[in-house]
Amino acid sequence: LTTDIAAIGEIKTETETTRFYVDYDDLMLSLLKEAAKKMINTCNEYQKRHGKKTLFEVPEV
Numbered sequence: 001l002t003t004d005i006a007a008i009g010e011i012k013t014e015t016e017t018t019r020f021y022v023d024y025d026d027l028m029l030s031l032l033k034e035a036a037k038k039m040i041n042t043c044n045e046y047q048k049r050h051g052k053k054t055l056f057e058v059p060e061v
Contacts, residue, residue, distance in 0.1 A: 004046050012037045 014035045046052075 003044060007042050008039065011035050011042065015039070 027030065
């Protein structure tokens with residue numbers, strides 16, 4: 001659980017950092033999509049381990 005919390009915190013920090021950019025060029029948009037995908041996958045893995053039935057869909061990147 002501690003590892004999951006640390007991973008989610010790291011992804012949250014990356015996502016908040018990109019919020020300060022006004023102009024999302026292709027690279028930044030790609031990085032933001034990848035960070036979101038990682039966060040969704042981390043949440044899904046957590047839910048699987050803890051017996052949750054509702055899983056988020058991972059968008060195509």
